[in-house]
Amino acid sequence: MTIKTIPTRPIEGQKPGTSGLRKKTRDFMVRGYLENFVQAILDAADLTGKTLVLGGDGRFFNAEAAQTILKMAAANGVARVIVGQGGILSTPAASAVIRARQAAGGIVLSASHNPGGPEGDFGVKYNTANGGPAPEAVTGAIYQASLHIAEIRKLEAPDADLSRLGAQALGPMTVEVIDPTADWVALMERLFDFDAIRALFAGGFTMRFDAMHAVTGPYAKAIFEDRLGAPPGTVINAEPQPDFGGHHPDPNPAHCADLMALMMGENAPDFAAAADGDGDRNMILGRGIYVSPSDSLAVIAANAHLAPGYSEGIAGIARSMPTSRAADRMAAGLGIPAFETPTGWKFFGNLLDAGMATICGEESFGTGSNHVREKDGLWAVLMWLNVLAARGESVAGILRAHWAKHGRDYYSRHDYEGIATEAAEALMTALRGRLTGLPGVEAAGLTITAADDFAYQDPVDGSVAELQGIRLMFGEEARAVLRLSGTGTEGATLRVYLERFEPDPGAHALDPQAALSDVIAATREIAGIERHTGRAGPDVIT
Numbered sequence: 170m171t172i173k174t175i176p177t178r179p180i181e182g183q184k185p186g187t188s189g190l191r192k193k194t195r196d197f198m199v200r201g202y203l204e205n206f207v208q209a210i211l212d213a214a215d216l217t218g219k220t221l222v223l224g225g226d227g228r229f230f231n232a233e234a235a236q237t238i239l240k241m242a243a244a245n246g247v248a249r250v251i252v253g254q255g256g257i258l259s260t261p262a263a264s265a266v267i268r269a270r271q272a273a274g275g276i277v278l279s280a281s282h283n284p285g286g287p288e289g290d291f292g293v294k295y296n297t298a299n300g301g302p303a304p305e306a307v308t309g310a311i312y313q314a315s316l317h318i319a320e321i322r323k324l325e326a327p328d329a330d331l332s333r334l335g336a337q338a339l340g341p342m343t344v345e346v347i348d349p350t351a352d353w354v355a356l357m358e359r360l361f362d363f364d365a366i367r368a369l370f371a372g373g374f375t376m377r378f379d380a381m382h383a384v385t386g387p388y389a390k391a392i393f394e395d396r397l398g399a400p401p402g403t404v405i406n407a408e409p410q411p412d413f414g415g416h417h418p419d420p421n422p423a424h425c426a427d428l429m430a431l432m433m434g435e436n437a438p439d440f441a442a443a444a445d446g447d448g449d450r451n452m453i454l455g456r457g458i459y460v461s462p463s464d465s466l467a468v469i470a471a472n473a474h475l476a477p478g479y480s481e482g483i484a485g486i487a488r489s490m491p492t493s494r495a496a497d498r499m500a501a502g503l504g505i506p507a508f509e510t511p512t513g514w515k516f517f518g519n520l521l522d523a524g525m526a527t528i529c530g531e532e533s534f535g536t537g538s539n540h541v542r543e544k545d546g547l548w549a550v551l552m553w554l555n556v557l558a559a560r561g562e563s564v565a566g567i568l569r570a571h572w573a574k575h576g577r578d579y580y581s582r583h584d585y586e587g588i589a590t591e592a593a594e595a596l597m598t599a600l601r602g603r604l605t606g607l608p609g610v611e612a613a614g615l616t617i618t619a620a621d622d623f624a625y626q627d628p629v630d631g632s633v634a635e636l637q638g639i640r641l642m643f644g645e646e647a648r649a650v651l652r653l654s655g656t657g658t659e660g661a662t663l664r665v666y667l668e669r670f671e672p673d674p675g676a677h678a679l680d681p682q683a684a685l686s687d688v689i690a691a692t693r694e695i696a697g698i699e700r701h702t703g704r705a706g707p708d709v710i711t
């Protein structure tokens with residue numbers, strides 16, 4: 170075995186606290202950059218003699234990065250790497266494989282919903298043995314290791330053949346190439362009533378699933394068309410492409426404009442959905458209606474018992490803080506706990522491991538359960554299909570009945586993208602500095618009744634996360650949250666989350682932007698958004 174040592178270089182952009190590294194693809198392609206981060210993972214995680222899972226969303230540079238990681242794993246004493254055929258695994262499938270095969274951890278190659286290609290983004294995430302994103306203690310150790318790398322160990326060998334299923338040797342290590350869909354599909358068959366969903370399609374139910382030329386295409390075809398009998402063509406944009414066909418693979422109304430137009434038009438199918446680059450995000454649509462991620466979480470929580478995997482009921486519901494409070498009312502109604510965590514799926518890990526929460530969700534189009542430790546886009550779609558099959562109602566019917574019974578949380582997120590980092594930080598710092606003086610402040614006819622900066626203490630391990638977003642309360646009903654995105658790669662993105670609870674939505678079936686107009690205006694004024702950013706309005710509204 171020949172091990173080549175290549176010079177190390179400092180890792181820019183790997184901050185303690187982030188679950189992985191997400192940067193421009195060009196940065197990753199600079200010799201030594203990817204290697205440095207992978208060496209830091211291998212040094213910090215101690216995978217000697219253990220099994221690692223490897224796969225990615227197929228974006229540009231996925232194949233080369235997979236070969237580099239395999240050779241580095243071989244030179245660093247990893248015993249076996251289980252890798253998806255062609256180097257492919259969706260993020261939830263990677264989580265399923267780590268758990269099903271009791272691997273010590275996994276490396277996922279993805280920049281999630283960010284665009285791909287040579288001018289796009291690339292990313293590397295490390296997941297631990299529970300199948301979830303590495304918690305802060307582990308990412309902190311990886312960061313520390315990155316500061317002290319003595320050498321990069323990489324096997325000099327020909328590439329592994331990732332097109333061939335089965336085991337092969339790479340130096341002293343075994344590479345086992347698996348079908349990327351098999352473990353995950355088997356898991357879905359245990360959780361959902363496939364017979365009922367098959368009968369739904371056989372009865373003429375129509376659906377469109379937009380895979381956005383990203384990783385879910387093969388998974389969606391395997392499930393919807395091959396197993397559930399949906400007609401060919403149900404899955405659109407099904408062929409994964411290294412640059413996602415030049416699109417932004419983020420399933421939201423702004424980036425799925427065609428699907429939205431279809432569903433709001435005369436020829437809309439009964440149901441539509443989309444998933445993102447690596448398959449962990451989802452968007453749900455019915456004929457003539459958009460289901461916000463916060464509402465989707467609440468409806469799923471209220472109906473999960475209709476799916477076989479959840480027939481015993483759910484133990485608790487967790488949502489990220491900026492997600493609307495609709496799910497909290499479901500939890501109260503079911504007599505189970507509700508948890509409010511900082512943004513980031515990793516914060517659900519301990520609650521799921523401890524059996525305290527079963528269903529989790531985020532406003533950022535993420536929904537999932539204790540079946541894996543990542544959010545799972547196609548799981549959410551299957552859950553909706555299971556609920557639709559069991560209730561025999563339309564998406565709009567289910568959502569309207571839900572609002573009529575539990576009230577409606579009008580919700581919207583306004584994103585100000587690519588603003589100067591200093592300007593974004595100045596805005597947040599100025600607002601933080603005024604928090605105690607904000608109650609009583611009036612703007613746009615509303616009065617702030619409480620303001621704080623969200624902090625979270627993990628109920629399982631006691632760890633504390635601070636500065637997780639500024640919350641402005643306008644009475645009990647209306648709320649605005651401001652935080653800076655942690656996933657962008659250019660400048661800063663300011664996210665403003667806006668919501669208002671309406672107990673009797675029947676009387677006021679409004680467009681969310683109209684229902685929230687005073688909350689939007691008050692927040693813009695109080696935070697001085699235009700003054701700080703120079704922007705008269707948001708770039709993306711979802």
Ligand code: G16
Nearest residue numbers: 281282512513514531533654655656
């Ligand atoms: C990641 C995390 C999500 C989180 C999102 C927040 O999503 O996995 O749990 O909600 O980031 O993004 P931001 O900081 O930009 O608001 P993903 O899909 O990019 O992995």
